[in-house]
Amino acid sequence: MTQTTEVYACLYAKEFPAQALLRLRPDLHPKPCVVLEGKAPTQHVCSLNTKARLLGMERGMTRVEVDTFPEPVALLRSPQSEAATKAVLLECAGAFSPRVEDRSEANAFLCGIDIAGTKNLFGPPEMLARNLLQRVRVLGISASVTVSTNLHAAVSLAKGLSRKTPLHVIATGREAATLSVLPLSVLDLTEKQVETFGLWGIHTLGMLAALPEKELVARMGQESRRLRQLSQGELPHLFQPVEPTFTLEERAELDSPVEILESLLFGLGVMLEQLILRAKARILSLASVTVTLTLDGGGTHTRTVRPALPTTDKQLWIKLLHLDLEAHPPSAAIVGVMLHAEPGSTTKMQLGLFSPQLPEASRLDVTLARIRAVVGEDCVGRAVLQDTHAAEAFRVEPFTVPTGESVVPTSPHSRASMRQLRPLETASVTLQHARPTYFYFREKRYNVEHAYGPWVVSGDWWNPTLWGAEQWDLVARAQDGAMLCCCMMRDVLQNRWQMAALYD
């Protein structure tokens, strides 16, 4: 029987409230940003970026103190964006192992990943850690990754790592030695414990680990035993995995209400890029994207865009969203954006050497959206016939490129067709013996040569709908020799003659 060794990776992101807010705001990265927490007069800084720290800002500063610095960007803490970013990170960690434990703290993101047995899949732990770090960096978060056989050792090391070395793998059996240089602040001590250790002159984990166990417990209680094990990297851990859900969702609040759509598109682009990255990590693409705009005044404006084929082309998505939002603009200024995407399978299109040339699906989507903007929403598409005898027995559906063979049989004989007049045009008809003899149509007089009819059309007897009409097929000739083969309708209910169609 082989003995399985535990291996854990620990993903740690400092200053999480600030990172979560700045993730989708690349324009703010070069500026000193602080995140404020609390009610309006007593707000204080809970998180800040490196730029702000270098300027001298600190956690716990009040708003007034922050304002004394040049050009500070003060953001309000947003639990929603933190939750969303946390879900993104957990999902990213879940790509490396199905067992992920969320150990987040108030101002930091922390998760343990059980990577035992993934060597064949992702390579040695160093490679896995490097890949994980790279994936997290692509998501817009700077984090550090540590790997150890003891999860607590990995967590302690991750908290104590400097920013310059974001990756560290503790070799088996070297936990105590690696941890010995770390300060005691990585251990979450109570104030009393900090004070006691300070009096004793204990400052690093190595010093704590060197204390004799029995004497330590006699003086500080059972809790100190745990601390000593922690500092030695020997505390056992019961792993409590969470199941990261896969929802493609991104949200962002805008600093000031935005009226112009174009300025929104930049932000949409960043969010879409994130969604596409996450979908791509699972070998998926986006099937539809729903934009929910939070409007000034409390309303929301929701639009869904669904191209013919799932795609991960960011430019295409931006173009489609732009065209859609231009066609259906929101009624008020925009204060917040939420994107929700449905994942779809990546398309596999088999192209044949002899298959006919067809429109490219993604280009067709943009073309159709542009034409829709020119002629109107319902005026582009394919006609689908309906099973009824009513006039205009069809509906228009969105056009997609069909696959496979055409199954409609062509008629072997040449068929005449009709040109429907929409709306029906009025004609004044003169009757003789209840049959039309001549009529005026488009300011021209036509003498009827043949009149076929009337064919009576009524409603569906099973429906309350009623369209009582008589249809006449007329062959008529104008005085200048122009021929007209037409279908004229007489509205029985109102006794009105109308030109319905021309045979052409």
Added chain:
Amino acid sequence: MVSAATIRMQVESALARKIPSALTPQAKMVRPVAATGIKALDDVLRGGLPIGAVSELVGPECSGRTSLALSFLAQVTQAGKVCAWIDVSNTFDPLSAAAIGVDLARLLWVRCGVQAGRVEPTSRHFSLPEKYLAPPSIKKGLHGGGFGPHPRTEANGLSTAVSGLLHPQAFAPRCAEPQRSIRPKQQTVEPVRYATERTVPVARSSKPWTRMEQALRSADLLLQGGGFSAIVLDMGSLAPEFASRVPLATWHRYRLASERTQSSILLLTQHPCAKSSAELLLRLYPAAPLADETTVFTGIQPHAEVARQRFTQNESNVVSIRKPPQRVNTASWQSRMTWAGRR
């Protein structure tokens, strides 16, 4: 030893003034065509309408342009290709297109000039007054049907009911029969109300020039996107002055685009407008109506003439003194309605 090539050169140079390159076979340029599905016309056009070029079908209303274009589209969609119908006057009839054999799933229909207030099909709702629909109250009594507990009372009031049913004025009274004085009861008939919310006031489609502009922009976009094997620009119901106002540069652009994307562009017009940008100009004359049946309209007999065809190749390069035999350039065929049956 004089080679055959040298002799050929000598003969050709001797005849050069009379018959240029007499012994060299003429270089053939194969121009792809697509069949229209109408045999008489395909014979005249030597295969069909050109691919990668603009063809113009010119003719007045009721001359068979639409059925010819639809027949061509039916052939194209049968091959699994995708077509577009840009409908300037919103006159396309999907029902007849399907009857001709166009696969509607492969036909993109762009309707121009349909304004926001859509034209609803004029249908009215008719409903019976509520009192006719409510079931009659259940009658009491032993037998269910009568008005009293005993069968003898079942026929009570029957005579009055019958004479009430038969309108008294219609029957001359028998002389000895006592007449009941009938007071004409004023009957109130509720007027049948038609629900009016379905019949939206008809919004006139927009100005012809606006529609034309929409159609031209749509055609531009479709040609840019590419992939459509045939694009029909239906201006058949548009007065000639509007179609001819389109700058010739537009048609030239379409010609180049269709060459690039290898799609056939069909223009249905009343008056030729594309001029030299069109590779084929097919003029249709007013069709004669068929009079096979006395009771139903059976169809029309279109008559087409090839007015101009570019890049036609001569059979031989010999310039004859006599007038060479001319090809037939007119065709006539019968387009029958779907209900007309076969003759």
